[in-house]
Amino acid sequence: MWKKYYFEYGEKTMKWIGAILLVSTTSWIGFDMSKKLTERPKQIRLLIQSLQMLETEMGYSQLTLQQTFQNISKKVPYPLDQFYERLAHKLSGIVIDFLTIWDEELSKFVQTSALKQTEHEVMKQFGRNLGQHTFLQQQKYIKLTIHHLQRELDDAMEERRKYEKMMKSLGVLIGLLIVLLLF
Amino acid sequence: MNEILRLLPEHIKQAVRTQVMNKWDQLEEIRLRLNRPVELNYHHKMEWISDSQFTAKDSVYVLNQLSDHSLYRMEDELREGYITVSGGHRVGLAGEVITVNGKLKQLQHITFFNIRIAKEIKNVATPFINYLHDSHTYYNTLIIGAPQTGKTTFIRDIARLISDGEATVFSKKVGIIDERSEIAASMDGVPQHNVGGRTDVMDACPKVAGMMMMIRSMSPEVLIVDEIGKEEDVIALMEAVFAGVTVICTIHGNTMEELMKRPSVSILLKNQVFKRIIMLQKKNATYFNLEIRDECGRNITSSMVKKQ
Numbered sequence: 001m002w003k004k005y006y007f008e009y010g011e012k013t014m015k016w017i018g019a020i021l022l023v024s025t026t027s028w029i030g031f032d033m034s035k036k037l038t039e040r041p042k043q044i045r046l047l048i049q050s051l052q053m054l055e056t057e058m059g060y061s062q063l064t065l066q067q068t069f070q071n072i073s074k075k076v077p078y079p080l081d082q083f084y085e086r087l088a089h090k091l092s093g094i095v096i097d098f099l100t101i102w103d104e105e106l107s108k109f110v111q112t113s114a115l116k117q118t119e120h121e122v123m124k125q126f127g128r129n130l131g132q133h134t135f136l137q138q139q140k141y142i143k144l145t146i147h148h149l150q151r152e153l154d155d156a157m158e159e160r161r162k163y164e165k166m167m168k169s170l171g172v173l174i175g176l177l178i179v180l181l182l183f
Numbered sequence: 184m185n186e187i188l189r190l191l192p193e194h195i196k197q198a199v200r201t202q203v204m205n206k207w208d209q210l211e212e213i214r215l216r217l218n219r220p221v222e223l224n225y226h227h228k229m230e231w232i233s234d235s236q237f238t239a240k241d242s243v244y245v246l247n248q249l250s251d252h253s254l255y256r257m258e259d260e261l262r263e264g265y266i267t268v269s270g271g272h273r274v275g276l277a278g279e280v281i282t283v284n285g286k287l288k289q290l291q292h293i294t295f296f297n298i299r300i301a302k303e304i305k306n307v308a309t310p311f312i313n314y315l316h317d318s319h320t321y322y323n324t325l326i327i328g329a330p331q332t333g334k335t336t337f338i339r340d341i342a343r344l345i346s347d348g349e350a351t352v353f354s355k356k357v358g359i360i361d362e363r364s365e366i367a368a369s370m371d372g373v374p375q376h377n378v379g380g381r382t383d384v385m386d387a388c389p390k391v392a393g394m395m396m397m398i399r400s401m402s403p404e405v406l407i408v409d410e411i412g413k414e415e416d417v418i419a420l421m422e423a424v425f426a427g428v429t430v431i432c433t434i435h436g437n438t439m440e441e442l443m444k445r446p447s448v449s450i451l452l453k454n455q456v457f458k459r460i461i462m463l464q465k466k467n468a469t470y471f472n473l474e475i476r477d478e479c480g481r482n483i484t485s486s487m488v489k490k491q
Contacts, residue, residue, distance in 0.1 A: 065252050096193075
């Protein structure tokens with residue numbers, strides 16, 4: 001039965017199904033990329049905010065890093081809250097080396113976020129100096145990191161303005177192009 | 184001992200464990216110096232852990248453990264040169280000092296650590312507490328002793344006894360002004376030593392400000408202060424006494440005669456502010472001489488106290 005159906009209508013139908021699948025996939029990729037472009041500035045902004053919180057908690061509440069991370073994790077949205085919560089959790093146990101914990105959790109976080117390698121690098125450097133200095137020095141490092149992130153934020157905004165819409169249409173159009181070529 | 188071992192990097196932890204074995208109760212200090220072996224100090228002797236090297240990496244590790252990876256909280260401690268850890272143990276620090284306008288700002292490049300193991304010796308003061316009160320109040324008491332004669336241990340036990348009360352001892356509200364964090368060894372405001380249930384502690388607080396603050400805010404009946412000596416300390420102490428609070432305090436010195444020569448302190452003795460004066464003297468490694476005198480310097484009792 002299906003053989004007959006296939007020989008009568010199959011070839012055309014299958015082609016159409018294939019074409020639709022292809023176009024929806026490329027469009028989806030395009031939308032996803034544009035979503036990342038929208039998300040990145042937002043997330044950098046949140047990261048800057050969280051560093052400002054860190055500064056306040058360090059200076060005025062005089063809390064330990066562990067308590068500080070715990071507090072911040074309650075005030076920031078996903079996925080940043082997960083990052084701080086996992087850090088706080090790991091610091092509550094016996095800590096042999098803070099840097100490995102920081103690097104590990106940072107990589108995990110960057111993977112789940114829309115952040116790019118540059119932000120990853122900035123935060124990685126920040127971890128080198130976290131908790132190793134007196135408050136005034138620490139404050140300078142926080143300011144410096146925020147400054148770096150601010151620049152990344154400007155870049156990200158520029159990129160978003162330029163490519164956000166283009167990515168969406170590009171996805172659809174590339175899909176259509178391939179379909180046309182294959183037909 | 185875990186409170187102390189957790190501060191040390193793994194290889195030193197192991198070395199200390201094997202070297203100390205069952206002598207933990209005699210251990211007084213663990214000294215760490217950059218690029219040198221670890222030194223252990225017991226009551227009577229010292230030992231090197233010859234196959235251990237304390238490296239720069241280790242010193243960062245120890246500092247991180249001491250500060251809970253939050254060195255920014257330790258500014259006061261780095262200025263004072265010591266950190267109190269849980270259990271009341273004290274870690275002394277030395278290294279390079281940074282000064283601003285000739286004033287000490289903080290320590291940097293900390294390369295020497297002295298982990299001093301705190302031991303609470305309970306009931307050292309018990310046999311003597313009954314000399315320190317009449318039927319309803321405690322006497323103003325001065326404890327005289329050179330460094331390392333157990334003044335602080337003694338005053339801590341007095342605080343505990345007065346605060347908790349016992350069969351022949353009545354209980355009073357106690358306030359401790361712990362300027363050097365030695366009596367109660369507070370950590371985040373929580374005393375690490377047993378200073379009694381009715382005791383309030385003002386930690387790391389300058390004595391002069393602390394005494395009046397405590398009297399105003401916590402209405403103590405007995406005020407415990409360590410290491411008086413400066414003129415303003417004495418004035419603040421007199422104020423407290425006139426406010427009707429019993430003051431028990433310690434002072435550096437060997438004999439009463441010696442203290443009489445110090446102008447600020449001699450006023451106290453001449454005016455007979457203290458009804459009891461306890462003198463502590465080191466006799467040998469294990470024994471102390473303890474003498475209690477009244478306000479006129481007459482001997483009331485004297486005895487030998489074993490260190491542990």
